[in-house]
Amino acid sequence: MQASRPVFRDDHEMLRAQVQRFVAQEILPFYAQWEDMGVTPRELWRKAGANGLLNCAIPAPWGHDGDFGHAAVVLETIARANCLGIGFSIHSDMVAPYILHLGTREQKDRWLPRMTSGEWIGAIAMTEPDAGSDLKAIRTRARREHDHYVLSGVKTFITNGANADIVIVLASTAPELGARGLSLFVVERGMAGFTSGAPLRKIGQHAQDTSELFFNDVQLPLENRLGAENAAFEHATAELAQERLAIALRAAASLEGMIDATADYVKQRKAFGRRIVDFQNARFKLADAIAQTTMLRVFLDDCLARHMRLELDPVTAAIAKLNATELQGRILDDLLQMFGGYGYMAEYGIGRAWTDARALRILGGTSEIMRDIIGKRI
Ligand SMILES: Cc1cc2nc3c(=O)[nH]c(=O)nc-3n(C[C@H](O)[C@H](O)[C@H](O)COP(=O)(O)OP(=O)(O)OC[C@H]3O[C@@H](n4cnc5c(N)ncnc54)[C@H](O)[C@@H]3O)c2cc1C
Known part of the structure; x- marks a missing residue:
């Protein structure tokens, strides 16, 4: 780069x-x-x-x-x-x-x-089987009873879910208020009624324990509520810029690593008596990948600098996540092609990068939700 x-x-x-x-x-x-x-x-x-x-x-x-x-x-x-x-x-x-x-x-x-x-080990549980992008539709409820809350519901796709010792859980405390009736709670491993499922079988990111979590009338002391009651929506909005920047930075770094790995591969592999890099197609694809990723890197570092000054706004963070993860997906597909059949073999890193990357356009808010956030500024 x-x-x-x-x-x-x-x-x-x-x-x-x-x-x-x-x-x-x-x-x-x-x-x-x-x-x-x-x-x-x-x-x-x-x-x-x-x-x-x-x-x-x-x-x-x-x-x-x-x-x-x-x-x-x-x-x-x-x-x-x-x-x-x-x-x-x-x-x-x-x-x-x-x-x-x-x-x-x-x-x-x-x-x-x-x-x-x-x-x-920490996890955060917002998504449910019937509600991901539209979090106001969640069904997990936390009912206040005297000196504690009673938490019930199911969460899914939770990163670190099987290993988690503490989980921040999004629950509705006032269903009639929709998004304005959500609160956050910390559930600790060993609390009666809290269990996690086995890691879900995924198409990528296999080393990560992504799991379902079950809350069956978990009694939570008042001290386990995080932030104000019914204020989770505002709290989450404040935290999302960092989460999205982190995803964008991971996407760009993964892409840079794979561009280097592909450049090494095409210099060694031969076809028709020439190295793959000697075909103009491979050089042009890699040149495009380097050019676009370099532009992305400059923008992301500007976002990072802004975030370190506490100036990164949610729309710019959404732009970062959308750009980085979409570009990652497009370029990795081209890079995998340059590996030929080996690109499709599990033991080659490019295949792992390609399947692992796919999740980044979905988690932390899908690309469509990013476009919605950016579009609302127009
Ligand atoms: C590997 C992995 C790890 C994850 N880790 C976590 C975690 O740790 N904690 C957690 O809480 N969740 C986690 N998730 C869940 C993730 O955040 C959700 O999958 C994501 O927010 C999308 O929600 P959904 O799956 O319910 O899709 P849906 O909301 O059902 O969306 C389906 C499709 O409809 C589109 N769509 C939805 N609404 C709109 C709209 N308004 N405009 C246009 N299109 C729309 C979506 O973009 C998508 O293409 C993880 C997911 C994956 C894959």
Whole structure:
């Protein structure tokens, strides 16, 4: 890639080298095995915690006191290594910030340090079997009874769902108010009535335990409500820009890693007595991929810089997610083609990247929802 990246400082680059070592030693040698298992082992989370790779952007005393540049380095490095199934980003860049921004001092003390150490794994559960994009249609209910809430419902497609020790759950507390009657709760592993299903069988991101979660009259103390009652819609809106930026950054990094891998491949593979790279088609496809990804990178780094100044607005974050994930999908398809039959074989990274990437146009708000958000500005 040609773009310089002034958004990162020396301390970010030092962290990048550390994450690269971690990925090479602790993730890549085992990743195929985790894909077969359908889950990333809890031990990896503890190792990541011990190496300072979780909750980088959460302030002391709960996290590593970095900024979102540090968080970006972690998620980019993992994505660039073609390991999109590792669920650290949801844990560090989504679940922890909700607790940081909405939690009381007691809630932060209780949950964040154990997430930073990797002892506890976090998940966030909004989607239900009958409601994803349209979250006001959710059926999960939290009924207040004296000094506690009673939570009932089913969530699906939840990243880190099987491993999760704490789950932020979106529930309706005032069904008659629709989107304005939603609240957030933290459910902890071991609470009576809370169970998670086995990891769902997916077409990609096989190392990630994406699961259904079941809440059957779970009694939640009032202290497990996160933020104000009936204010989840506003709370979620405030957090979505970071989530979408994180997805966009992962998409771009994965794409850059695969452009490099494809350039290496076409320089080695031969057909008709020539290297594949000697066919103009391969060079032009790669040139287009590099040109478009370089433009994307400059825009995303501008979004990252804005976010580090707390100036990233939801529409710009939606533009970032839409551009990055759509471009990723289009270019990866071209790159896979250059591998011929090997592109379709599971042991080649390009096939994994292609199927893993498909989810990014769906989760965190679909491309259509991004277009809707951007279109409303017109
Ligand atoms: C791998 C993976 C991990 C996930 N992780 C999580 C997680 O950790 N937590 C969580 O809560 N959820 C998670 N999800 C769920 C994800 O956020 C939802 O799948 C997504 O929001 C879409 O919701 P849906 O599946 O119900 O699709 P639907 O909302 O039913 O959408 C179906 C189609 O209709 C389109 N559509 C819907 N509304 C509109 C509209 N207004 N205008 C135009 N088109 C529209 C959609 O774009 C889509 O193409 C995950 C999903 C995947 C695949």
